[in-house]
Amino acid sequence: MxxxxxxxxxxxxxxxxxxxxxxxxxxxxxxxxxxxGKVYAGRNGIIGALTEDLIDTSVExxxxxxxxxxxxxxxxxxxxxxxxxxxxNRAQYERLIEVFRAHDIGFFxxxxxxxxxxxxxxxxxxxxxxxxxxxxxxxxxxxxxxxxITDCSPGFGSVAKYxxxxxxxxxxxLAAMSLTSxxxxxxxxxxxxxxxxxxxxxxxxxxxxxGPHVLLLPEVAxxxxxxxxxxxxxxxxxDQCVIAVSEGVKGPDGEFLSASGLKDSFGHSQLGGGVAPxxxxxxxxxxxxxxxxxxxxxxxxSARHIASDTDLQHAYAVGRAAVEFxxxxxxxxMPAIRRLSDTPYRWDIIEAPLSxxxxxxxxxxxxxxxxxxxxxxxxxxxxLAPLIVGETYPPFxxxxxxxxxxxxxxxxxxxxxxxxx
Amino acid sequence: MxxxxxxxxxxxxxxxxxxxxxxxxxxxxxxxxxxxGKVYAGRNGIIGALTEDLIDTSVExxxxxxxxxxxxxxxxxxxxxxxxxxxxNRAQYERLIEVFRAHDIGFFxxxxxxxxxxxxxxxxxxxxxxxxxxxxxxxxxxxxxxxxITDCSPGFGSVAKYxxxxxxxxxxxLAAMSLTSxxxxxxxxxxxxxxxxxxxxxxxxxxxxxGPHVLLLPEVAxxxxxxxxxxxxxxxxxDQCVIAVSEGVKGPDGEFLSASGLKDSFGHSQLGGGVAPxxxxxxxxxxxxxxxxxxxxxxxxSARHIASDTDLQHAYAVGRAAVEFxxxxxxxxMPAIRRLSDTPYRWDIIEAPLSxxxxxxxxxxxxxxxxxxxxxxxxxxxxLAPLIVGETYPPFxxxxxxxxxxxxxxxxxxxxxxxxx
Numbered sequence: 001m002x003x004x005x006x007x008x009x010x011x012x013x014x015x016x017x018x019x020x021x022x023x024x025x026x027x028x029x030x031x032x033x034x035x036x037g038k039v040y041a042g043r044n045g046i047i048g049a050l051t052e053d054l055i056d057t058s059v060e061x062x063x064x065x066x067x068x069x070x071x072x073x074x075x076x077x078x079x080x081x082x083x084x085x086x087x088x089n090r091a092q093y094e095r096l097i098e099v100f101r102a103h104d105i106g107f108f109x110x111x112x113x114x115x116x117x118x119x120x121x122x123x124x125x126x127x128x129x130x131x132x133x134x135x136x137x138x139x140x141x142x143x144x145x146x147x148x149i150t151d152c153s154p155g156f157g158s159v160a161k162y163x164x165x166x167x168x169x170x171x172x173x174l175a176a177m178s179l180t181s182x183x184x185x186x187x188x189x190x191x192x193x194x195x196x197x198x199x200x201x202x203x204x205x206x207x208x209x210x211g212p213h214v215l216l217l218p219e220v221a222x223x224x225x226x227x228x229x230x231x232x233x234x235x236x237x238x239d240q241c242v243i244a245v246s247e248g249v250k251g252p253d254g255e256f257l258s259a260s261g262l263k264d265s266f267g268h269s270q271l272g273g274g275v276a277p278x279x280x281x282x283x284x285x286x287x288x289x290x291x292x293x294x295x296x297x298x299x300x301x302s303a304r305h306i307a308s309d310t311d312l313q314h315a316y317a318v319g320r321a322a323v324e325f326x327x328x329x330x331x332x333x334m335p336a337i338r339r340l341s342d343t344p345y346r347w348d349i350i351e352a353p354l355s356x357x358x359x360x361x362x363x364x365x366x367x368x369x370x371x372x373x374x375x376x377x378x379x380x381x382x383x384l385a386p387l388i389v390g391e392t393y394p395p396f397x398x399x400x401x402x403x404x405x406x407x408x409x410x411x412x413x414x415x416x417x418x419x420x421x
Numbered sequence: 422m423x424x425x426x427x428x429x430x431x432x433x434x435x436x437x438x439x440x441x442x443x444x445x446x447x448x449x450x451x452x453x454x455x456x457x458g459k460v461y462a463g464r465n466g467i468i469g470a471l472t473e474d475l476i477d478t479s480v481e482x483x484x485x486x487x488x489x490x491x492x493x494x495x496x497x498x499x500x501x502x503x504x505x506x507x508x509x510n511r512a513q514y515e516r517l518i519e520v521f522r523a524h525d526i527g528f529f530x531x532x533x534x535x536x537x538x539x540x541x542x543x544x545x546x547x548x549x550x551x552x553x554x555x556x557x558x559x560x561x562x563x564x565x566x567x568x569x570i571t572d573c574s575p576g577f578g579s580v581a582k583y584x585x586x587x588x589x590x591x592x593x594x595l596a597a598m599s600l601t602s603x604x605x606x607x608x609x610x611x612x613x614x615x616x617x618x619x620x621x622x623x624x625x626x627x628x629x630x631x632g633p634h635v636l637l638l639p640e641v642a643x644x645x646x647x648x649x650x651x652x653x654x655x656x657x658x659x660d661q662c663v664i665a666v667s668e669g670v671k672g673p674d675g676e677f678l679s680a681s682g683l684k685d686s687f688g689h690s691q692l693g694g695g696v697a698p699x700x701x702x703x704x705x706x707x708x709x710x711x712x713x714x715x716x717x718x719x720x721x722x723s724a725r726h727i728a729s730d731t732d733l734q735h736a737y738a739v740g741r742a743a744v745e746f747x748x749x750x751x752x753x754x755m756p757a758i759r760r761l762s763d764t765p766y767r768w769d770i771i772e773a774p775l776s777x778x779x780x781x782x783x784x785x786x787x788x789x790x791x792x793x794x795x796x797x798x799x800x801x802x803x804x805l806a807p808l809i810v811g812e813t814y815p816p817f818x819x820x821x822x823x824x825x826x827x828x829x830x831x832x833x834x835x836x837x838x839x840x841x842x
Contacts (some may be wrong), residue, residue, distance in 0.1 A: 010597070013598070014597045014598065016590075044600045044601065047600065047601065054525070060440055071593070072590045072593050072594065073590075073593030073596060073597045074597035077596075077597050078597040078598055079600060079601040080598070080602045081601055096474055117681075130475055161820055161821075164820075165726055165821060165822050166720045166724070168821060168824075169437070169494075169719075169720070169723040169724055169726065169822065170718075170719040170720055170723050172492070172493050172494030172824065173435050173493065173494050173721060173722065173723040174719065175493045175494060175498075176431070176495035176498050176499040177434070177499055179465045179468065179498060179500060180465065180468065180501050180502055181500070182501040185719055188529075202614075203820075203821065204821070218715050251528055257475060259780065260732060264633055269839035274698070277695075279780065291483075292718055292719055293716070293718060294716055294717055294719060294720050295714075295715055295716050296715055296717055296720060297591075297713055297714060297715035298590075298591040298594045298595065298606055298713055298715060299587045299590070299715050299720075301594065302590040302591050302593060302594040303587070303590055304590055305586055305590065305726075305727055306727070308820065310820075333566070343765045349729045351625045373837050374572045374834045385819065385820070387820075388819075388820035388821065389820040390820065390821065391817055392813070393812070396812055397804065398809075398810065399582055399588060399624075399686055399729065399731075399806070399808075399809035399810040399811065400582075400585055400586060400624065400625070400627075400809065401586050401590065403589075403593065
């Protein structure tokens with residue numbers, strides 16, 4: 001029997017290292033030609049499967065595939081598109097089977113966060129519910145670090161390194177300016193519900209008095225009076241205050257401090273702007289000092305130039321393991337990172353069932369949050385510290401990050417029917 | 422006759438490489454002990470001179486001084502404080518003389534932008550107007566790149582590298598998301614009046630279609646209709662649009678698009694927030710597509726981790742040249758960078774009179790701006806390109822940028838009189 005081809009796609013918000021996972025998938029598949037045929041990438045995630053917009057990765061050179069390791073973004077395009085249930089959206093799943101059958105696809109790899117693992121899980125049900133045999137493996141990725149089971153999610157370590165490095169640098173800037181000018185600097189970071197990225201900002205501080213002095217975590221309801229008292233305390237002690245705030249901080253009423261009212265296609269409120277200026281205006285008004293604020297937004301998650309080498313190794317390893325799992329016939333699973341020790345940092349890869357991964361959000365545990373709610377504990381620091389270790393600089397050309405643009409040649413269509421999404 | 426001591430201070434908004442200039446001053450002074458005594462740093466700029474808050478740099482180790490090259494912020498503290506005219510603020514200048522005399526200071530080095538060069542120029546007039554002999558040399562520094570005479574200003578090259586690198590990364594992110602989610606990404610950069618930093622964003626684009634697709638320069642009055650047409654054109658051609666906008670963009674009425682109404686101590690309007698969300702809201706409202714926006718603010722100017730090696734070399738060279746000028750008895754001057762050729766990039770240091778540097782702002786010349794006003798010309802690209810070349814990574818410890826915290830020991834005060842600023 002001829003070997004089956006594989007489908008690989010990238011989904012959800014992209015990261016600095018998701019292409020590292022793609023590299024892991026493609027390089028490993030190429031080492032197993034007796035078990036896996038060609039790898040077809042979906043252009044823009046699952047949409048590429050639905051619309052039969054498949055990319056033939058076999059024409060890409062070894063050098064190009066290797067360069068994915070230092071290329072941010074998603075080499076094959078991503079999407080925010082969630083499949084409905086098989087029961088209610090049978091036509092979508094029948095279309096997937098039609099496309100998979102047309103291109104002899106027997107392996108499905110889907111690289112994304114919680115919503116994407118839900119898609120992977122649903123596709124894995126095709127075998128049992130619609131009698132189409134497919135081996136389906138999810139590949140974890142999310143800067144939010146909120147996937148369950150896995151000790152951390154590829155993408156997060158690089159964001160953690162970016163925010164901690166940037167905040168350390170900005171804190172040195174603020175310290176130099178605070179006598180006569182700006183006394184408060186606030187940085188707003190991504191993270192809708194889970195405070196992992198905000199917590200990682202705390203790594204910037206090494207000595208007593210170093211910023212950040214205050215964290216505003218989405219797990220802790222915002223209390224204006226207690227917050228202002230905390231800022232004042234920092235101003236009195238250090239004549240400055242560095243604040244890291246999550247975009248998802250909510251007031252005592254459970255409402256986001258600043259929501260634009262828009263929703264994304266997953267139905268989530270569209271944030272990413274407005275908490276930092278809100279906080280800064282509040283401080284200027286109530287405490288009367290000059291504030292600066294930053295919202296790095298996409299810069300934070302695409303910053304390949306300051307990626308964590310540990311994170312890149314994770315990203316590559318889960319891509320490689322996904323192919324190995326698939327070859328071993330494991331389906332409806334996701335490679336997860338298991339921590340074996342903090343110091344020295346040691347880890348391996350285990351298997352997580354997609355049924356337990358999909359649609360779960362792992363929040364910051366209570367024992368990671370300091371008693372006053374404005375900082376993290378030693379336990380949190382021990383968890384976070386290894387994830388940012390190691391630099392893995394991309395090549396630079398003419399002073400700028402060099403990256404690969406794959407050919408991304410479309411596979412000739414074999415179906416006559418169009419399918420709109 | 423015993424050699425005179427030197428005063429060195431840092432002023433204005435800090436940069437990723439201003440401590441590189443400090444390193445140049447201190448290392449060069451230490452090589453000329455027969456001509457220059459100790460170097461006393463002013464704590465927080467000229468304020469340290471007025472309050473007799475002087476730091477004895479001679480106790481710092483060679484290693485610590487060398488580490489200034491990879492330490493962002495201002496090692497001795499900066500200030501936003503402008504001296505008035507000698508005629509109207511005689512007491513201030515008499516105080517400076519009192520402090521300089523008490524510590525046998527015969528050399529004055531002031532490291533900053535246009536306002537700071539004005540301070541340096543005024544101090545240089547002490548010799549003639551108040552008969553206190555002092556050799557006074559300004560050292561250029563500003564991320565705004567708006568100092569005249571010098572081909573570029575140390576600090577700018579690193580900002581240019583940061584914004585171009587970040588925007589290249591964010592553009593790859595946007596390209597991956599644009600089919601089903603965000604179609605427009607706007608990054609707001611510093612630069613009150615001069616569009617150099619906004620122009621540098623254009624370096625991110627290498628090929629036709631690469632972002633940024635639209636620049637909003639402070640030199641070009643904002644025209645809503647023309648701007649929206651330009652964004653629409655980009656959306657039609659590339660299904661996405663990357664925009665770089667200066668914090669200082671003004672409408673046809675000459676008013677800042679978004680000013681908070683605050684003023685800093687130099688009397689400048691305090692901006693740094695609000696143009697990017699204004700632009701994004703406008704696009705969402707008029708063109709109906711999802712937008713993301715970022716304001717890196719301090720992150721942009723303190724990002725030592727992605728500093729330009731060319732910029733660091735400039736910063737060091739002007740520090741070294743300042744000491745050499747002073748030893749040669751040159752006063753009321755500033756070392757300036759002269760470009761000898763674009764390709765290969767060659768430069769040297771020349772002497773600029775402070776009288777011609779102080780309070781001048783060098784805007785983007787008209788022939789650097791494209792005909793439609795939304796981009797830059799080839800001439801601008803040739804000017805900007807060499808300034809971001811070369812990486813000069815700082816050491817990392819535990820995954821984070823390592824830096825030096827000097828002892829900054831206060832010199833014992835010799836004056837009984839206090840002086841408040």
